[in-house]
Amino acid sequence: MRVIIARNYDEMSKWAANYVASRILEFNPTAEKPFVLGCPTGSSPLGLYRQLIKLYEAGKISFRNVVTFNMDEYVNLPEEHPESYHSFMWTNFFSHIDIRKENVHILNGNAKDLKVECENYEKAIEAAGGIDLFMGGIGPDGHIAFNEPGSSLSSRTRVKTLTTNTIQANCRFFDNDVTKVPKQALTVGVGTVMAAREVLIVCNGPQKSRALHHIIDDGVNHMWTASALQMHEHGIIVCDEEACVDLKLSTYQYFMDKQTLEGALPQYIDKF
Ligand code: GLP
Numbered sequence: 285m286r287v288i289i290a291r292n293y294d295e296m297s298k299w300a301a302n303y304v305a306s307r308i309l310e311f312n313p314t315a316e317k318p319f320v321l322g323c324p325t326g327s328s329p330l331g332l333y334r335q336l337i338k339l340y341e342a343g344k345i346s347f348r349n350v351v352t353f354n355m356d357e358y359v360n361l362p363e364e365h366p367e368s369y370h371s372f373m374w375t376n377f378f379s380h381i382d383i384r385k386e387n388v389h390i391l392n393g394n395a396k397d398l399k400v401e402c403e404n405y406e407k408a409i410e411a412a413g414g415i416d417l418f419m420g421g422i423g424p425d426g427h428i429a430f431n432e433p434g435s436s437l438s439s440r441t442r443v444k445t446l447t448t449n450t451i452q453a454n455c456r457f458f459d460n461d462v463t464k465v466p467k468q469a470l471t472v473g474v475g476t477v478m479a480a481r482e483v484l485i486v487c488n489g490p491q492k493s494r495a496l497h498h499i500i501d502d503g504v505n506h507m508w509t510a511s512a513l514q515m516h517e518h519g520i521i522v523c524d525e526e527a528c529v530d531l532k533l534s535t536y537q538y539f540m541d542k543q544t545l546e547g548a549l550p551q552y553i554d555k556f
Contacts, residue, residue, distance in 0.1 A: 292524050298331075300329075325356070328486050340380070354390040356471035428513075430471035441471065474509050496531060
């Protein structure tokens with residue numbers, strides 16, 4: 285796995301967004317051969333989305349031939365609820381770019397049959413040719429999408445019950461009231477994310493440092509589901525300094541030396 289340590293949140297976001305934009309440009313997508321992008325929600329990727337919007341506004345990139353699949357959605361929360369992941373994606377990203385509505389895929393947490401909804405989602409990903417690049421964030425307990433601790437590392441899209449930890453972490457979006465946070469979600473599996481041709485995770489802030497330590501310093505473990513990234517052929521974690529405070533000093537220095545020697549930070553921060 286590649287680990288890129290940016291100095292702060294803005295640099296992390298810029299690096300990640302410019303990397304994604306470069307990948308799309310290199311791919312040169314067409315209507316017949318679109319680029320398939322996996323999308324996360326959460327506060328971590330907000331800066332990444334802002335930078336992608338800037339690149340679009342500056343005419344550097346188009347999303348016309350990009351197909352998206354979102355990671356997850358709450359169960360039984362109306363789509364138009366301001367905290368639904370549908371609302372999040374349109375408010376923070378899709379409404380600001382030239383993506384075609386029919387190219388956007390987000391799980392329907394209000395579907396009559398949730399199991400069928402999940403099975404169809406996997407089929408739709410397959411029909412689109414698989415995901416070229418899955419972007420993601422991680423929860424404070426190291427979860428990816430809503431794959432809570434103990435999730436199978438080969439899991440596919442399904443219903444998950446959220447842990448108390450996640451409900452507490454997300455109650456900031458629901459008037460700090462845990463009773464208002466949905467208790468279940470539909471989520472792509474760890475296996476779904478790992479099947480993408482490339483995975484790029486953003487991770488920032490001290491509240492993620494313990495998770496980052498387990499994901500990078502330790503071995504693959506179902507209690508820190510994002511650690512499955514160690515098994516991916518093209519996995520990248522872009523983090524900020526604050527998220528690194530619990531990393532082993534030797535790990536931190538190893539990745540720092542490597543990125544300095546390779547000039548990896550300016551390569552994408554200064555790209556556009
Ligand atoms: C939720 C989402 C995850 C996200 C996590 C962290 O649990 N399902 O995809 O990574 O929150 O969110 P934040 O970036 O706000 O810390």
